[in-house]
Amino acid sequence: MLSFHLEPHSGEPLYNQIYEQIRERILNEELPPATKLPSTRSLAANLGVSRNTIDTAYYQLQSEGYIDSAPKSGFYVCDITPTDYRHQPELPSVPSPQSRDIDISSSASASASPEYLYDFDPYSIDISHFPFSVWRRLSRQVLMDDQSLFLLGDNYGDPLLRDAICSYVRMSRQVSCTPDQIIVGAGVDYLLQMLSLVFHSLHMEHITLESPGYTQAAHIFHNNGLTISPGILDKNGLTTASISPASSLVYVTPSHQFPTGVVMPYGRRLELLGWAKSSPDRYIIEDDHDSEFRYRGRPIPALQGMDNLRVIYIGTFSKAIAPAIRVGYMILPPELLAQYRLICGHYSCTVSRVDQAILTRFIRDGYFEKHVNRMRKLYRSKHDLVLDCLQPLIQKYHLTLQGEHAGMHITIRLPDTVSETALIQHARKQGIHLYGIHSHFLPNHTPVHPEEAVLLGYAGLTEDDIKKGIRQMTDAHIFSASALSRSI
Amino acid sequence: MLSFHLEPHSGEPLYNQIYEQIRERILNEELPPATKLPSTRSLAANLGVSRNTIDTAYYQLQSEGYIDSAPKSGFYVCDITPTDYRHQPELPSVPSPQSRDIDISSSASASASPEYLYDFDPYSIDISHFPFSVWRRLSRQVLMDDQSLFLLGDNYGDPLLRDAICSYVRMSRQVSCTPDQIIVGAGVDYLLQMLSLVFHSLHMEHITLESPGYTQAAHIFHNNGLTISPGILDKNGLTTASISPASSLVYVTPSHQFPTGVVMPYGRRLELLGWAKSSPDRYIIEDDHDSEFRYRGRPIPALQGMDNLRVIYIGTFSKAIAPAIRVGYMILPPELLAQYRLICGHYSCTVSRVDQAILTRFIRDGYFEKHVNRMRKLYRSKHDLVLDCLQPLIQKYHLTLQGEHAGMHITIRLPDTVSETALIQHARKQGIHLYGIHSHFLPNHTPVHPEEAVLLGYAGLTEDDIKKGIRQMTDAHIFSASALSRSI
Numbered sequence: 001m002l003s004f005h006l007e008p009h010s011g012e013p014l015y016n017q018i019y020e021q022i023r024e025r026i027l028n029e030e031l032p033p034a035t036k037l038p039s040t041r042s043l044a045a046n047l048g049v050s051r052n053t054i055d056t057a058y059y060q061l062q063s064e065g066y067i068d069s070a071p072k073s074g075f076y077v078c079d080i081t082p083t084d085y086r087h088q089p090e091l092p093s094v095p096s097p098q099s100r101d102i103d104i105s106s107s108a109s110a111s112a113s114p115e116y117l118y119d120f121d122p123y124s125i126d127i128s129h130f131p132f133s134v135w136r137r138l139s140r141q142v143l144m145d146d147q148s149l150f151l152l153g154d155n156y157g158d159p160l161l162r163d164a165i166c167s168y169v170r171m172s173r174q175v176s177c178t179p180d181q182i183i184v185g186a187g188v189d190y191l192l193q194m195l196s197l198v199f200h201s202l203h204m205e206h207i208t209l210e211s212p213g214y215t216q217a218a219h220i221f222h223n224n225g226l227t228i229s230p231g232i233l234d235k236n237g238l239t240t241a242s243i244s245p246a247s248s249l250v251y252v253t254p255s256h257q258f259p260t261g262v263v264m265p266y267g268r269r270l271e272l273l274g275w276a277k278s279s280p281d282r283y284i285i286e287d288d289h290d291s292e293f294r295y296r297g298r299p300i301p302a303l304q305g306m307d308n309l310r311v312i313y314i315g316t317f318s319k320a321i322a323p324a325i326r327v328g329y330m331i332l333p334p335e336l337l338a339q340y341r342l343i344c345g346h347y348s349c350t351v352s353r354v355d356q357a358i359l360t361r362f363i364r365d366g367y368f369e370k371h372v373n374r375m376r377k378l379y380r381s382k383h384d385l386v387l388d389c390l391q392p393l394i395q396k397y398h399l400t401l402q403g404e405h406a407g408m409h410i411t412i413r414l415p416d417t418v419s420e421t422a423l424i425q426h427a428r429k430q431g432i433h434l435y436g437i438h439s440h441f442l443p444n445h446t447p448v449h450p451e452e453a454v455l456l457g458y459a460g461l462t463e464d465d466i467k468k469g470i471r472q473m474t475d476a477h478i479f480s481a482s483a484l485s486r487s488i
Numbered sequence: 489m490l491s492f493h494l495e496p497h498s499g500e501p502l503y504n505q506i507y508e509q510i511r512e513r514i515l516n517e518e519l520p521p522a523t524k525l526p527s528t529r530s531l532a533a534n535l536g537v538s539r540n541t542i543d544t545a546y547y548q549l550q551s552e553g554y555i556d557s558a559p560k561s562g563f564y565v566c567d568i569t570p571t572d573y574r575h576q577p578e579l580p581s582v583p584s585p586q587s588r589d590i591d592i593s594s595s596a597s598a599s600a601s602p603e604y605l606y607d608f609d610p611y612s613i614d615i616s617h618f619p620f621s622v623w624r625r626l627s628r629q630v631l632m633d634d635q636s637l638f639l640l641g642d643n644y645g646d647p648l649l650r651d652a653i654c655s656y657v658r659m660s661r662q663v664s665c666t667p668d669q670i671i672v673g674a675g676v677d678y679l680l681q682m683l684s685l686v687f688h689s690l691h692m693e694h695i696t697l698e699s700p701g702y703t704q705a706a707h708i709f710h711n712n713g714l715t716i717s718p719g720i721l722d723k724n725g726l727t728t729a730s731i732s733p734a735s736s737l738v739y740v741t742p743s744h745q746f747p748t749g750v751v752m753p754y755g756r757r758l759e760l761l762g763w764a765k766s767s768p769d770r771y772i773i774e775d776d777h778d779s780e781f782r783y784r785g786r787p788i789p790a791l792q793g794m795d796n797l798r799v800i801y802i803g804t805f806s807k808a809i810a811p812a813i814r815v816g817y818m819i820l821p822p823e824l825l826a827q828y829r830l831i832c833g834h835y836s837c838t839v840s841r842v843d844q845a846i847l848t849r850f851i852r853d854g855y856f857e858k859h860v861n862r863m864r865k866l867y868r869s870k871h872d873l874v875l876d877c878l879q880p881l882i883q884k885y886h887l888t889l890q891g892e893h894a895g896m897h898i899t900i901r902l903p904d905t906v907s908e909t910a911l912i913q914h915a916r917k918q919g920i921h922l923y924g925i926h927s928h929f930l931p932n933h934t935p936v937h938p939e940e941a942v943l944l945g946y947a948g949l950t951e952d953d954i955k956k957g958i959r960q961m962t963d964a965h966i967f968s969a970s971a972l973s974r975s976i
Contacts (some may be wrong), residue, residue: 127638136631143624150615150810186674186814186838193681197711216834223685223831225713322638324841326674343711346704350674350838353812 015056033079060297065265117431118469122409124460157184174305186350196224212440230445237264261403295380389470397479408459503544521567548785553753605919606957610897612948645672662793674838684712695737700928718933725752749891783868877958885967896947
């Protein structure tokens with residue numbers, strides 16, 4: 001039987017103490033792979049804690065890939081030893097690197113139009129709860145206090161803001177860095193452009209990106225002259241075997257893969273880091289786009305915290321605060337930082353100093369944390385509502401959900417009989433805007449059997465509209481293969 | 489005798505009516521090249537206007553290159569027919585295009601340090617007169633009025649801001665464009681990067697830049713993979729003969745060449761446009777960096793107004809408002825605009841919408857014009873003071889001034905006996921920071937006989953410090969060749 005040392009009054013939540021102690025034993029192989037864990041009920045009784053506490057600890061371990069559950073038989077320790085990808089046979093579905101180089105000439109994004117009654121846009125956020133009055137007050141204070149803010153500031157971002165970001169990512173994301181490794185810029189797109197310059201100057205000109213994934217990143221790298229290869233996803237996220245041999249760079253969203261919602265488990269993370277370490281000048285770009293929003297357990301620590309020499313960390317305030325606050329940041333490993341200084345050190349910071357000063361106070365004075373906590377509750381409640389409303393449809397139409405309990409959308413995998421395109425068209429006639437997964441495959445990368453799925457974004461909708469929208473989907477039988485064939 | 493049709497009550501200044509009518513006759517060759525104009529005194533008497541009015545009209549014609557003055561003999565019409573550069577013999581001082589391609593690995597910028605008592609930084613501006621209270625009020629209004637400003641806006645910049653910029657550049661710079669040709673971005677550096685992407689996608693990969701010139705632009709183009717050639721300047725600015733035959737792009741500052749201060753006259757402008765038109769896909773980038781600040785006559789119209797198909801116009805609010813307001817804009821000819829939309833249409837605007845909204849009101853409600861007018865007066869007064877203080881030194885040390893009556897600095901050309909580097913070192917020992925012209929040559933472009941000159945920036949200094957600083961230069965004999973040789 002597992003023994004635990006719990007300190008109920010330490011201030012550290014009990015579930016986290018349990019999580020830490022099990023995780024520790026898995027890492028040092030005291031609990032080897034395939035070990036069955038006690039059931040949540042018996043462990044709760046044994047430790048004299050609520051079953052919910054154990055549920056949360058197990059859930060956290062499961063999302064991070066340390067344990068897995070088998071239906072009706074409980075929880076088992078996963079094999080976290082990284083697969084040696086170098087000796088893995090080539091996957092038959094992965095074409096040669098040559099043919100996988102893709103050409104991106106343009107891409108299209110969907111936008112809400114008045115013809116839709118309910119827009120389940122996965123990129124939308126809810127700004128109705130933004131603390132406008134706080135922002136106004138801070139803005140007034142900043143403009144009163146410091147006229148020097150109108151002079152040009154630090155090219156890398158104002159030192160106080162970089163300090164605030166540094167504390168935040170260390171605390172909340174377990175990122176390991178110093179403020180001088182942080183570069184502030186006007187949005188992630190801009191930062192990816194600057195990164196491209198650094199890569200070019202180091203003759204790193206080939207990058208693998210998740211497909212489906214964040215196509216805008218592929219577009220930007222392509223525009224900046226990099227060659228793009230699509231990486232294949234399985235249930236653990238990007239497979240290291242699918243990284244093009246020509247790539248020294250890989251772009252991933254390990255905490256919450258966009259758009260599938262997969263959380264990359266510990267074992268796959270080690271594999272990926274193993275790939276990076278197996279040759280000099282290999283780097284992983286970690287886009288931690290919506291890490292603030294997990295609705296069960298703790299946020300999953302950043303990959304960067306596991307290896308701060310090989311991982312470039314990218315964060316943004318667009319989702320947690322507001323898209324119009326054009327502030328993103330990247331955290332560079334020392335070698336790339338030196339090259340960035342050489343190549344781009346003379347580029348002025350693209351964010352206005354006034355905005356930087358407001359944001360600094362917003363973070364430093366605790367408003368950011370409060371706001372994120374409030375939004376997390378709000379989004380969780382919308383998320384739970386979506387799950388509730390979808391429940392009857394899931395069984396009826398054999399749907400599978402993916403990427404729940406985090407982010408701003410749920411991915412609904414469709415059965416083979418249902419075509420994503422037909423479903424979206426059918427929904428459109430009902431005034432419902434759904435978003436397919438196909439448009440998130442990298443351009444010119446058509447998988448042999450493309451998965452069919454729709455993304456249901458809920459953050460930008462009211463609870464009332466979520467209910468009505470899903471009821472309308474239900475009434476119109478939009479997930480029904482036969483209704484679809486009639487509709488076309 | 490010239491006859492004029494003047495309307496004293498039309499609201500249009502008399503000097504401008506005279507300027508327009510003479511200019512018209514030069515353009516239609518009613519006044520052919522070498523025609524002597526009446527003296528200012530006789531024309532003033534004839535028209536019954538003050539001599540000052542004629543002075544201003546003639547000065548304007550002279551700065552724009554329509555007329556020229558010969559010492560003690562009056563004003564003559566210039567030959568504005570563009571030289572046919574294609575049949576011009578190669579200048580012996582211009583090396584072959586191959587050897588003129590330069591490699592820029594890094595560059596350094598000077599920054600003020602506490603060891604200096606007087607910093608004549610040509611990049612400094614005076615923000616003590618910035619209307620902080622107006623900006624605060626507008627900022628408060630904007631944050632009260634419109635919460636949708638926190639949602640993502642137009643990728644090209646908010647339509648209202650583009651309208652305001654369009655009206656402004658049409659009125660004040662005679663730029664010919666529609667608001668949809670305008671792209672707003674976080675500073676000129678960023679816009680040059682976006683331009684580089686467009687050029688690359690059209691296989692335009694070679695650019696000629698003024699040398700001495702804006703080295704940061706060269707650095708950015710180089711970082712983005714373009715090949716750079718230095719263009720040679722004469723007293724009329726960039727010579728078309730020195731544009732590399734490999735270049736389809738040229739970057740110029742025609743209204744006020746940085747750093748020499750030369751105004752490109754009409755004839756040279758026509759030549760440059762002729763170069764652009766002589767082959768498809770040739771473009772001129774016009775960086776109109778400090779156009780707001782001319783202290784005599786009207787501002788010189790933008791080159792773009794003469795040909796809106798071949799000229800890319802770039803403007804910024806960094807100098808007229810404040811460097812920390814990271815807002816620049818570029819105005820693209822239709823063909824490049826289409827390509828920009830294709831390649832970069834999905835990049836989010838890098839300027840926060842709140843800042844865009846404040847700036848829109850600042851321009852629309854007349855504060856910008858008022859502020860620029862106030863700053864122009866202020867800078868003019870500092871400029872005149874610098875000229876006054878330098879007067880005794882000019883004759884004594886055989887100095888030549890260049891680029892007066894505009895911008896934020898004066899260029900002092902040194903006699904052959906004085907070394908720029910030695911002079912700057914000598915001044916440094918006196919606590920005076922002077923800036924040489926050498927660092928503005930493009931990297932790896934060392935002219936055979938580099939001109940020796942220092943730039944005296946005055947905008948950021950108080951009148952008191954200007955006086956004291958120049959007095960200290962005088963007392964320390966820093967322009968004296970013999971004092972320099974003793975000092976080293």
